[in-house]
Amino acid sequence: MKLISKSRFLEYRACPKDAWFRLYMPELDEFKISISEQGRMDQGNIAEEHAKKLDIFSGFVEIKTRNFDSRKEIDLLMSQKAPAIYQPTFVADGFIVRCDMLVCNESTGKWDLYEIKATNSIKNDDSPRDHISDLSFQTIVLERAEIDIGKKFIVHLNNKYIRKGDIDIENLFLINDSTEQVSAKIEITAQQMENAKKYLNQKTEPKNGCNCHLYGRSRHCATFGRSHPEIPEYSIHDLLRIGSSPSKLAEFVKNETYDLGEIGDTSDFSVTQQNQINTYKNNKEIINEKEISNILDEYKYPLYFFDYETFAPAIPIYSGYGTWQRIPIQFSLHIIDKKGGPLRHVEYLHQENSDPSEIVAKKLNEYIDPKGTVLAWNVSFEKNVTKEIAARLSKYEKVLNRICLQMKDLSDIFSKQHYVHKDFRGRFAIEAVMKVLLPEMTYENLPYTGEDVGYVWWQDIANQGLNPKERDQKAHLIKEYCKQDTFIMVEIFRILNDFVSKK
Numbered sequence: 001m002k003l004i005s006k007s008r009f010l011e012y013r014a015c016p017k018d019a020w021f022r023l024y025m026p027e028l029d030e031f032k033i034s035i036s037e038q039g040r041m042d043q044g045n046i047a048e049e050h051a052k053k054l055d056i057f058s059g060f061v062e063i064k065t066r067n068f069d070s071r072k073e074i075d076l077l078m079s080q081k082a083p084a085i086y087q088p089t090f091v092a093d094g095f096i097v098r099c100d101m102l103v104c105n106e107s108t109g110k111w112d113l114y115e116i117k118a119t120n121s122i123k124n125d126d127s128p129r130d131h132i133s134d135l136s137f138q139t140i141v142l143e144r145a146e147i148d149i150g151k152k153f154i155v156h157l158n159n160k161y162i163r164k165g166d167i168d169i170e171n172l173f174l175i176n177d178s179t180e181q182v183s184a185k186i187e188i189t190a191q192q193m194e195n196a197k198k199y200l201n202q203k204t205e206p207k208n209g210c211n212c213h214l215y216g217r218s219r220h221c222a223t224f225g226r227s228h229p230e231i232p233e234y235s236i237h238d239l240l241r242i243g244s245s246p247s248k249l250a251e252f253v254k255n256e257t258y259d260l261g262e263i264g265d266t267s268d269f270s271v272t273q274q275n276q277i278n279t280y281k282n283n284k285e286i287i288n289e290k291e292i293s294n295i296l297d298e299y300k301y302p303l304y305f306f307d308y309e310t311f312a313p314a315i316p317i318y319s320g321y322g323t324w325q326r327i328p329i330q331f332s333l334h335i336i337d338k339k340g341g342p343l344r345h346v347e348y349l350h351q352e353n354s355d356p357s358e359i360v361a362k363k364l365n366e367y368i369d370p371k372g373t374v375l376a377w378n379v380s381f382e383k384n385v386t387k388e389i390a391a392r393l394s395k396y397e398k399v400l401n402r403i404c405l406q407m408k409d410l411s412d413i414f415s416k417q418h419y420v421h422k423d424f425r426g427r428f429a430i431e432a433v434m435k436v437l438l439p440e441m442t443y444e445n446l447p448y449t450g451e452d453v454g455y456v457w458w459q460d461i462a463n464q465g466l467n468p469k470e471r472d473q474k475a476h477l478i479k480e481y482c483k484q485d486t487f488i489m490v491e492i493f494r495i496l497n498d499f500v501s502k503k
C-alpha cells in the first residue's frame with residue numbers, strides 16, 4: 001500500500017489522474033522540474049527559514065529523520081515539553097505528514113500546529129490547494145497518530161510589509177488562528193482522504209480521473225494526451241474561451257466533434273470564436289488592413305520596442321520592496337529612430353546584488369525620447385513595473401510616468417482581431433504569433449524561458465556564486481533572451497508595416 005503524503009493528497013484534490021501519474025510514473029518528462037518551478041520552491045524554503053526565527057518558535061528543536069523512525073524522538077521531545085518541534089513526521093492509517101511546527105502550549109497542555117506559507121494571504125476558497133484543507137489533512141493524520149492537537153495556525157507573509165534596512169521578522173509575517181475554519185472542514189477532508197487513498201492505490205492506470213476534456217486547453221496539464229489520445233493536438237479545446245461555455249464544449253465532446261472544421265453553424269459563437277473557426281475551415285487568414293494601418297499610424301518615431309525581465313523574491317532582498325515584489329533586473333530596447341531608418345539596440349542587465357531601480361530609471365530616461373512610442377507585448381506588465389519603480393524613486397516619478405504614457409501594446413493588433421490566423425490557435429502570446437509570422441525564429445536556441453530568467457539572475461549573476469567566465473556566459477544568455485523578445489516585436493512590426501504599405 002502506498003502512503004499518501006499531504007502533497008499527494010493536495011495533488012489528488014487538484015486532479016486525481018495527475019496525482020496517480022506522479023505517484024506511479026514520476027520519471028515522466030512532463031514532471032521534470034523547470035528552473036522557475038525550482039526557483040519558486042526555493043523561495044518557499046527561504047520564507048520558511050525566516051519564519052523559523054519568529055519569537056513564537058524560539059527554542060525549537062528540528063527533527064532530521066523523515067520517516068517512521070522519528071516517532072521515538074518526537075515522543076521523547078514531547079514528554080520533555082520541548083518549546084517547539086520543527087518538521088516532525090507522523091504516519092497513520094496510510095497517510096504521512098511532515099508538519100512545519102508544533103508548539104507546546106503550556107496553558108492548555110496541547111500541541112499547537114503551525115503551517116508556514118510563503119503567500120501574501122490565506123487561501124480558503126476550497127480550491128484544490130487551499131490552506132485550510134492542507135491544515136485539515138495534517139490535523140486528521142496527527143489525531144490518528146494520537147497527538148494531542150490544540151489550535152491550528154497559518155503563518156503567512158504580510159503583504160503590507162515594506163523592507164527598511166534589516167528584515168523585521170515579526171512584521172514580515174502574520175499569524176492567523178484558523179482553528180475554527182479547520183474544524184468546519186474536517187469531515188469533508190476525511191472523506192476526500194479516503195477517496196484519495198482508494199484511487200491512488202490502484203496499481204494499474206485508472207481509466208477515469210482525467211476530466212479536462214470538458215475544459216478549455218488552458219486547464220490541461222502536460223499529461224492530457226496520455227489520458228485522451230483520441231483528442232487531436234489542435235482541437236475544439238483550443239477555441240478561444242471555450243472553457244467559459246462548458247455546456248457547449250460538453251456537447252462537442254459527447255458527439256466526439258473535436259476538429260474545428262467539423263463545426264457546422266457558427267452563429268452561436270462569439271465573433272472571435274467565429275474568426276478562429278472560419279480561418280481554420282477556409283485555411284485563410286483574416287487581415288483588416290485599414291485597422292492595422294490606423295494603429296500603425298498612431299505610432300510616433302522614434303519607435304522603441306521594449307521588454308523588462310524581473311525577479312520577484314518572496315522575502316524582499318532590498319529596502320523599499322514588499323514581499324514577492326518584482327525587481328527590474330534587465331531591459332532590452334530595439335530602436336528605430338525614423339521611418340525606414342536602421343535598427344539599433346541598447347540593453348541593460350544589472351550584474352550586482354543591489355537594487356537596479358535607479359540605474360534602470362536613469363537609462364530609460366536617457367534612451368527614450370519623449371516624442372516616440374514605446375511598444376511592448378502585453379503592455380500592462382511593462383507599465384506596472386515602470387510605475388513600481390516610480391513609486392520607489394520620487395526623483396524619477398515624472399519621467400517614468402511620461403514613459404508609461406508613451407507605451408502602446410503591439411499585441412492589440414492581434415487581440416483586437418485585426419489579424420487572425422488559424423495557427424495562432426486563439427492565442428495572442430508573442431510566441432504564438434512568432435511561430436506563424438516568423439517560422440524561422442525559435443526560442444529553442446535559448447536554454448531559459450521568460451519565467452526562468454529572474455531565478456538565473458538571482459542564483460548565478462547577482463549572487464556571484466559562479467566564476468567570472470561562467471557568470472559572463474549566463475549573463476550573455478539572459479541578455480539574448482530579452483533581446484530576442486524585442487527583436488521579434490520589431491520583425492512583427494515590419495511584417496505588418498510592409499503588408500499595409502503594399503496595399
Ligand code: SF4
Binds near residue numbers: 209212220227
Ligand atoms: S489534463 Fe487535467 S484532468 Fe487530465 S490529468 Fe491533467 S490536470 Fe488532470
